[in-house]
Amino acid sequence: MADLDYISQLESIVNYKFTNRFLIYKALIAPGAEGNKRGNKEERQQYEGNRKLAKVGENLIQSVLKMKEALGEEEGQDEIEALKFSTIKRNHTKKAKAFGIDKMMKLNPRQRGVTSPKTLHLAICAIVGAVWKDCNQQISVINSVVEFLFIGRSMDCKIIPFEEFISMEMLINDDVVPNSAMNIDWVRYSQYERLQLQPDVKHRT
Numbered sequence: 001m002a003d004l005d006y007i008s009q010l011e012s013i014v015n016y017k018f019t020n021r022f023l024i025y026k027a028l029i030a031p032g033a034e035g036n037k038r039g040n041k042e043e044r045q046q047y048e049g050n051r052k053l054a055k056v057g058e059n060l061i062q063s064v065l066k067m068k069e070a071l072g073e074e075e076g077q078d079e080i081e082a083l084k085f086s087t088i089k090r091n092h093t094k095k096a097k098a099f100g101i102d103k104m105m106k107l108n109p110r111q112r113g114v115t116s117p118k119t120l121h122l123a124i125c126a127i128v129g130a131v132w133k134d135c136n137q138q139i140s141v142i143n144s145v146v147e148f149l150f151i152g153r154s155m156d157c158k159i160i161p162f163e164e165f166i167s168m169e170m171l172i173n174d175d176v177v178p179n180s181a182m183n184i185d186w187v188r189y190s191q192y193e194r195l196q197l198q199p200d201v202k203h204r205t
Helices: 004-014 022-027 041-047 051-070 077-083 085-090 092-098 117-134 139-151 162-167 190-195
Strands: none
Touching (some): 004 022, 022 117, 051 139, 092 117
8 A cells, every 4th residue: 555655756756745645645545445335335336446436537537638638739740640549548457557556455355456557547547536536626727737648748728617518428338349559659657757856846736
């Protein structure tokens, strides 16, 4: 399970300091790691792990990427392809391992200590969902976090109404088959290295 030092490191990676660090711990709990699928209400909620945060986070990531593409900020075909969620999703395993997420998660006992691509995808999305909940749903903060995680530089974006997020189709469910293709180059990871030299910064509200 993640310790305080790792949580601080993860905050630097996403360029956001949590007010409620319980949310980031929750983002690193795989479904089935806690609770009981057939237990009482509280136990069933615990059994869900980070799934609810991941659903929110996945929709937010897709929305920011679609908005950036729609605004035409990237003109080259390679840049446009890099913004597609399908492309970024294929890189989640590599990115999550580079961030050390695979070693800090609380896993379902049935996984026997092995983090699957689906588990890491849920974790990456859940981290974004955790930021969304902690920052009181400020889309400007999410824009920044998605940039630091997936693109590597800041951008100015229009405000997206919350109704757009909750009306989007949730793609994460028990039937998702993880994509094992890992042959696409990782997008701009050098940003993470630069962040390690900078002090933690709390986003202003």
